[in-house]
Amino acid sequence: MRIARACAAVALAAGLLLGLVGCGGSSGSEGHAAALEKVSLQLNWFHEAEFVGYYVARAKGFYEAEGLDVEIREGGPGDPAIGHVLDGTVDFAISSFDETAEATAAGQPVVAVLAAFQIPPLVIFSLDGADIERPGDLVGKHVGVTTDYWREVLNETLLAANVEPSRVKKVAVEPGDLEALYRRHEVDAWLGYAQDEPIKVEMAGYDVSTMYPADYGVGGYEGLVLVRDEDVRDRPDVVGAFVHASQRGWRYAVEHPDEAAAILLDWAPDPGLEFQKAAVRVVGPLVDAPGAPIGWVDEERWRMLMGAAYRQERPGFTMRFSSSAP
Numbered sequence: 647m648r649i650a651r652a653c654a655a656v657a658l659a660a661g662l663l664l665g666l667v668g669c670g671g672s673s674g675s676e677g678h679a680a681a682l683e684k685v686s687l688q689l690n691w692f693h694e695a696e697f698v699g700y701y702v703a704r705a706k707g708f709y710e711a712e713g714l715d716v717e718i719r720e721g722g723p724g725d726p727a728i729g730h731v732l733d734g735t736v737d738f739a740i741s742s743f744d745e746t747a748e749a750t751a752a753g754q755p756v757v758a759v760l761a762a763f764q765i766p767p768l769v770i771f772s773l774d775g776a777d778i779e780r781p782g783d784l785v786g787k788h789v790g791v792t793t794d795y796w797r798e799v800l801n802e803t804l805l806a807a808n809v810e811p812s813r814v815k816k817v818a819v820e821p822g823d824l825e826a827l828y829r830r831h832e833v834d835a836w837l838g839y840a841q842d843e844p845i846k847v848e849m850a851g852y853d854v855s856t857m858y859p860a861d862y863g864v865g866g867y868e869g870l871v872l873v874r875d876e877d878v879r880d881r882p883d884v885v886g887a888f889v890h891a892s893q894r895g896w897r898y899a900v901e902h903p904d905e906a907a908a909i910l911l912d913w914a915p916d917p918g919l920e921f922q923k924a925a926v927r928v929v930g931p932l933v934d935a936p937g938a939p940i941g942w943v944d945e946e947r948w949r950m951l952m953g954a955a956y957r958q959e960r961p962g963f964t965m966r967f968s969s970s971a972p
Contacts, residue, residue, distance in 0.1 A: 681713065682710060682713055682714060682715035683713055683714055683715065683884060684714075684715045684717065685714055685715070685716055685717070685737040685738065685884060685888060686716070686717045686718075686719060686735075686736040686737050686738070687700060687716055687717070687718050687719065687736065687737070687738045687739070687740070687871075687888075688719045688721060688727040688730045688731065688736040688738070688739040688740065689718065689719060689720055689721040689727060689740050690721045690726065690727035690728075690739070690740045690741060690742070691721050691722065691740075692720055692721065692722055692914070693720055693910075693913040693914040694841065694842070694910075694914050694925070695841040695907075695910060695914075695922060695925035695926050695928070695929050696762070696763075696767065696839070696841055696869060696929060697718075697740070697869075697913075698896075698899045698906050698907075698909070698910045698926055698929065699762060699892060699895040699896030699898075699899050699933070700716075700718055700892060700895060701718065701895075701906075701909050701910055701912070701913050702895040702896075702898050702899045702906050702909050703716070703891045703892050703894060703895025703896075703898075704716055704718065704895070705909045705912075706895065706898060706909075708891040708892075708894045708895050708898075709887075709888070709891045711891065712887035712888070712890060712891045713887055714884070714887055714888060714891065716888070716891075718913075719736065721740070726741075726745065727739035727740050727741060727872075728741045728745055728746075728749060728756065728872060731756060731872050731873065731874060732749075732754060732755070732756060732874070734874070737873065737877065737884070737888075738871055738872065738873055738888060739871070739872045740762075740869055740870065740871060740872075741758070741870045741871075741872050742868060742870070743766075743865075743866050743867050743868055743870060743951065746758055746870050746872065746962060747951070747952055747955045747962070748955075749872075749962075750952070750955055750956075750957075750960065750961075750962030751954075751955035753960070755874055755875040755876070756872045756873065756874055756875065757872065757873060757874075757875060757878055757962060757963060757964055758867075758870040758871065758872055758943065758962060758963040758964075759871050759872070759873055759878075759885060759889050759963070759964060759965075759967050759968075760870070760871040760889050760892060760893070760941040760943075760967075760968070761867035761868070761869065761870050761871075761941060761942065761943045761963075762868070762869030762870075762871070762896065762933055762941065763867065763868040763869045763932050763933060764867070764932065764933065764934075764935035764938055764942075765858070765860050765865075765931070765932040765935050766858075766859070766860050766864075766865035766866065766867075766868045766932075767839045767840040767841055767868065767928075767929065767932050768799055768837070768838075768839065768840070768858065768859050768860065768864070768865055769837070769838060769839070769840045769843075769844060769856045769857065769858055769859075770784075770789070770800070770803065770835055770836070770837050770856070770857050770858075770859065771835065771836055771837075771838065771843070771844045771847070771854050771855065771856040771857075772827075772834055772835040772836070772854070772855050773827065773828075773830065773847070773852050773853065773854065773855070774852070774853035774854065774855050775853075776830065776834050776835065776855070778834065778835055778855060778857075779855060779857065780807065780857060781803055781804050781806075781807035781809050781857070781862065782807060782809050784804070784809070784814045784834075784835060785809060785813045785814060786813065786814075786815070787814060787815065787834040787835060788815045788817045788832065788833050788834050788835075789814055789815065789816055789817065789833070789834065789835045789836070789837070790817050790818075790819035790826055790827065790833040790835070790836045790837070791816050791817065791818060791819065791837060792818075792819055792820065792821045792837070796837040796838075797816060799837060799859055799864060799865075800814070800816065800837055802859065802864045803859040803862050803864050806859075806862035806863050806864055807862050817832070817833055819833060819836075824836070824843065824846060824847060824850070827847065828850070828852065840856070840858075840928045840929075840932065841925040841926075841928045841929050842925070844856055844928075845921055845924045845925055845928065846917070846921075848924070849917075849920070849921060849924075866947070866951040867943060867947075867948070867951065870963075871888075871889070871892065873885055878964065882966075882967070885967050886967040889941070889967040889968060889969070890967070890969045892941065893939075893940050893941045893968070893969050893970070894969075896933055896934075896940045896941065897934075897940055899926060899929075899930070899933075900930045900933060900934045900940070903923065903926040903927045903930060904923055904926075906926050907919060907922040907923040907925070907926045908922075910922045910925075910926065939968070939970040940970075941968060942965065942968060942970075943963045943965055945961075948961065948962075948963055949961075
């Protein structure tokens with residue numbers, strides 16, 4: 647402020663507008679944009695609602711307000727985002743908890759600085775009328791599983807509910823073949839992500855009943871933002887700015903889901919605005935869960951989830967950049 651007043655005084659004394667421009671330097675959006683630090687965020691999947699907080703932070707100018715110009719890069723199968731942050735081609739990457747735990751156990755130089763999902767978005771769902779409300783109701787039923795990962799999620803959920811997995815019939819299905827669920831004699835229940843498959847079924851005209859494996863202790867933090875150890879050490883201002891703006895983006899998305907869905911539509915135009923509105927509303931309570939601020943990782947819970955992979959000297963996460971604490 648003192649510099650600005652001195653600059654104005656010089657200009658008035660000289661009576662020249664040019665003097666004011668010269669003291670103030672370049673003005674307008676071009677000068678501001680040039681001052682922004684370019685950083686990149688690598689997603690671990692295609693553009694969709696599970697990343698809406700980052701799209702909102704970018705669209706609403708939250709990153710810019712922190713001095714950042716953030717490039718958001720789409721991911722996909724067979725190209726782990728964690729690899730891009732490890733080799734230095736991106737500054738930040740989204741990772742699953744299992745992937746992060748493996749990297750930590752292997753001593754790889756990455757650390758989680760934010761967890762988007764307090765509750766993992768994994769669901770087991772069925773059509774209303776199938777009388778499936780809890781894991782025990784799956785006994786004798788046919789459950790569609792698309793991969794070994796989902797088979798493991800199902801088995802863990804059953805065991806956590808004291809149900810013998812062999813009493814449930816697993817049926818191998820293709821990821822997009824939800825018609826098998828509509829033909830109830832083939833599949834009675836399905837596993838998927840809360841912001842995806844159940845909404846597709848509802849938009850096809852069916853009422854859906856869901857249960858979350860998280861209610862039975864399965865899964866943990868998801869949507870982890872990873873950075874390299876060297877960036878935590880050498881660029882703490884950049885890491886902190888990204889975390890703060892991302893938390894702000896997630897908060898805004900939770901509180902303004904329809905606006906967030908419209909922003910998401912710019913990144914993922916299919917399958918349409920109504921789908922994205924529903925997806926963002928499903929994601930909200932999983933991100934903004936009771937008991938912790940958005941993005942927070944709790945030390946005790948993290949240690950429990952990491953199990954034997956946890957090392958006191960290398961915990962694999964830090965909350966030093968978070969803008970809030972419980």
